Amino acid sequence: MSQIVEGDKDFMPINGTDYLEFYVSNAKQAAHYYKSAFGFKSLAYKGLETGSKELESYVVVQDKIRLVLTSPLKSGTEVGKHIDKHGDGVKVTALWVDDATYAYNEAIKRGATHYMKPVTEKDEHGEVVRSGIYSYGEVVHIFVERKNYNGVFLPGFVAWETANYNPEPVGLKYVDHMVGNVALGQMNHWVKFYEEVMGFTQIMSFDDKDISTEFTALMSKVMSSGNGRIKFPINEPAPGLKKSQVDEYLEFYEGEGVQHIAVATDNIVKTVTELRDRGVEFLRVPDSYYDVLTERVGKIDEDIEALRPLGILVDRDDEGYLLQIFTKTVQARPTMFFEIIQRKGATSFGKGNFKALFEALEREQELRGTL
Ligand code: TYF
């Protein structure tokens, strides 16, 4: 029997990911891309028509995943500066909490850097409290407390209805994990930040021997919130013969930031087939990967001959297995990409695929002349 003592208390209970906000140079077109290619639907809008004179945001949704695409309407804004430096990328990971004031106060007390004091926003649909702290690079976590709110998204947004164009969803369900790339020597600093400021625990660690090919290497530690609903792996480059994908990211993003967002599906074959048909491009491992797959992971429910043409990867741990695949980078700069993941019991991250995956990433780097 476990005894609850003060120190065991999860001081930062998080219910899940509330939304992800991207700063992009053309929110209107980005929103259309997430609808047409990734199967999101129109949800909410804020811009000139709603009295927002500096920034325009489009919100799209698929099951539990909400993406906010934000662009400046004039020069000189913070959003514009962010885009000028980093290109398109993730600015905000919004975390759904019961008390955004408490979460902010706890985080600040434990050493977090302030981004946004708790503010209450209201409209005829209710009330939302938000607050925010900085994470690595210029990424921020916004705590969202949705009191009794029943509007489309947040106060200030109106419904964005597009009766003539709402593509079918592709089966994306929720954010499984979100990975950050940090600078050389900084991984343990951010591990400590998530432990001390957010009450997270480290659930996994990969060193440069786990994650290396003949040419490149990286290290990674996975941080998890107390209830496991939020998982943030953190990567750091490791010395290798050639420039690793993390170094390439840091160079092109001009700093630390979000490297990939893993989204869960419960039918990866169907989801990936749909995504490919809509023009999403995926990394590929050599065909020989599939020749030895059964030997490596044992029997699985899926037909390996259905996975092979799609390039879906499989890995097993003590608890079960997982299927995963990675898109190519999705904006002008070779920075952020998506992972599609289906878990069949496994709680790990696909260590058995690291080598094949990183070799596939190196082939992309080679084509860009950045290896
Ligand atoms: O999130 C993970 O740990 C896996 C594997 O640069 C991974 O998706 C790790 C690092 C990386 C790409 C994928």
Ligand code: FE
């Ligand atoms: Fe991942």
